[in-house]
Amino acid sequence: MSVRLRFAPSPTGFIHVGSLRTALFNYLFARKHEGKFILRIEDTDQSRFVEGAIENLLSIFDWLGISFDEGPHTGGNFGPYVQSERLDIYRRHIERLVAAKQAYHCFCTPGELEEMRAAQVARGETPMYDRRCRNLDAETARRRIEKGDPYVVRLTVPLEGNVSFSDLVRGDISFQADMIDDQVLLKSDGFPTYHLANVVDDHQMRITHVIRGEEWLTSTPKHILLYQYFGWEIPKFAHLPLLLNADRTKLSKRSADVSVESYRAEGILPEALLNFVALLGWHPTGDREFFSLEELVEEFDMERVRKSGSVFDMTKLRWFNSEYLKKKPDDEYFERVHEQFPNDFLKGNDDAKLKYALSTLRGSAATYKEAAQQIIDVFSPNPEPDAESKELLSHDEGQVFLKSLREILEDIPSENWMEFNMIGDAFKSACKQSGKVAGLKGKQLWQTVRAGLTGQLHGPELTKLVAIWGRERVLSELERHR
Numbered sequence: 221m222s223v224r225l226r227f228a229p230s231p232t233g234f235i236h237v238g239s240l241r242t243a244l245f246n247y248l249f250a251r252k253h254e255g256k257f258i259l260r261i262e263d264t265d266q267s268r269f270v271e272g273a274i275e276n277l278l279s280i281f282d283w284l285g286i287s288f289d290e291g292p293h294t295g296g297n298f299g300p301y302v303q304s305e306r307l308d309i310y311r312r313h314i315e316r317l318v319a320a321k322q323a324y325h326c327f328c329t330p331g332e333l334e335e336m337r338a339a340q341v342a343r344g345e346t347p348m349y350d351r352r353c354r355n356l357d358a359e360t361a362r363r364r365i366e367k368g369d370p371y372v373v374r375l376t377v378p379l380e381g382n383v384s385f386s387d388l389v390r391g392d393i394s395f396q397a398d399m400i401d402d403q404v405l406l407k408s409d410g411f412p413t414y415h416l417a418n419v420v421d422d423h424q425m426r427i428t429h430v431i432r433g434e435e436w437l438t439s440t441p442k443h444i445l446l447y448q449y450f451g452w453e454i455p456k457f458a459h460l461p462l463l464l465n466a467d468r469t470k471l472s473k474r475s476a477d478v479s480v481e482s483y484r485a486e487g488i489l490p491e492a493l494l495n496f497v498a499l500l501g502w503h504p505t506g507d508r509e510f511f512s513l514e515e516l517v518e519e520f521d522m523e524r525v526r527k528s529g530s531v532f533d534m535t536k537l538r539w540f541n542s543e544y545l546k547k548k549p550d551d552e553y554f555e556r557v558h559e560q561f562p563n564d565f566l567k568g569n570d571d572a573k574l575k576y577a578l579s580t581l582r583g584s585a586a587t588y589k590e591a592a593q594q595i596i597d598v599f600s601p602n603p604e605p606d607a608e609s610k611e612l613l614s615h616d617e618g619q620v621f622l623k624s625l626r627e628i629l630e631d632i633p634s635e636n637w638m639e640f641n642m643i644g645d646a647f648k649s650a651c652k653q654s655g656k657v658a659g660l661k662g663k664q665l666w667q668t669v670r671a672g673l674t675g676q677l678h679g680p681e682l683t684k685l686v687a688i689w690g691r692e693r694v695l696s697e698l699e700r701h702r
């Protein structure tokens with residue numbers, strides 16, 4: 221039988237990088253084993269639903285080059301693929317569980333539950349539903365439902381024994397049944413919870429492998445019980461290690477930018493992002509680092525998924541991106557950076573000039589956005605000189621140096637300023653010559669040039685800057701120090 225895997229996001233409006241990792245591993249496993257990869261939308265928590273979230277999700281996966289074989293957009297034999305369109309299916313399954321006493325109606329009000337919780341906490345116990353509705357007889361429950369009393373349906377968890385399963389990443393895992401809560405399966409609004417819908421759908425959609433984040437591990441025993449109660453075959457589970465911040469706390473929205481959309485907007489390339497994400501918790505044989513999506517399919521193996529948490533290192537993502545950027549053809553590179561320029565900036569700078577600046581500075585930016593910012597900075601007026609620059613220029617040698625430099629540069633014919641090699645060499649020798657005149661050399665000499673031209677001791681390579689700026693601006697910056 222061929223494998224069937226699914227990505228089952230809740231449409232909350234953005235894709236967390238952890239969700240992308242889950243989707244990718246499911247995709248890789250499905251493709252590697254020539255199975256199917258399915259998209260299912262888990263929108264049973266209506267309060268979290270965000271308009272346009274499904275379209276956004278599809279556009280991101282399209283951008284990444286990850287395709288689904290079945291889903292709300294393409295259909296398939298096991299739909300509908302959106303949970304809010306499957307409510308009657310869940311209802312039927314709930315009835316089946318209740319009839320077999322594997323689930324029960326619970327009429328406890330939010331107030332009662334809160335009181336129960338507070339009392340348990342006060343006694344130092346782990347808060348859990350105390351199962352007070354579990355033994356209501358069927359007749360009483362029926363009458364209360366008819367009367368219109370709000371209710372939920374809960375899972376009847378065994379009072380003793382263990383719930384065990386074997387995880388493809390973590391090996392044998394066992395939970396003590398008495399530590400498992402009588403999970404709500406159907407909410408008072410008539411919607412199923414994640415647990416019921418997830419199990420019913422995984423079964424009906426013939427999912428063979430469930431690969432998901434470790435945060436779902438404690439839900440799995442509840443799911444196992446559901447499979448057992450329904451008498452269904454249990455899929456294989458694989459729980460992926462947590463993603464961590466640099467300080468090894470759980471990766472959170474607050475501590476890092478975690479949405480795939482934000483990386484895309486910033487100019488991170490899909491191939492860099494996929495390469496980076498694939499290595500979060502999985503490692504190839506050997507120490508190879510670069511993989512295309514096709515190569516990942518080829519290499520992927522669940523055996524090499526780690527158990528321990530994986531640190532999410534933004535610097536590494538940016539490094540991958542700069543490496544992939546280097547491989548882009550000039551035209552494509554220019555077009556993408558161009559998209560990042562604000563309109564106002566484009567009004568004052570023609571494409572030929574921008575293209576020249578960009579190709580001269582190419583190689584040092586980690587993202588398209590950063591490359592655009594470098595260009596914007598280069599063409600902006602110099603900021604106020606920093607203290608070190610001021611100090612350097614206040615000495616006589618500095619002034620003598622700049623005067624001499626200006627004079628030599630003024631004599632370089634305009635045509636020579638058009639060519640990077642020509643002006644670069646001419647500029648360097650002008651600097652050395654002026655250095656001799658002023659008695660400056662080495663670091664002090666180059667810092668003085670920098671200070672004189674830009675007022676800062678750090679910035680792009682000087683020969684490149686001079687070529688990009690051209691004659692007029694270089695001379696006018698030097699002019700200031702007269």
Ligand code: GLU
Pocket residue numbers: 228229230262414418431432436
């Ligand atoms: N809807 C869940 C999520 O948002 C799916 C978890 C699972 O794969 O079972 O991640």
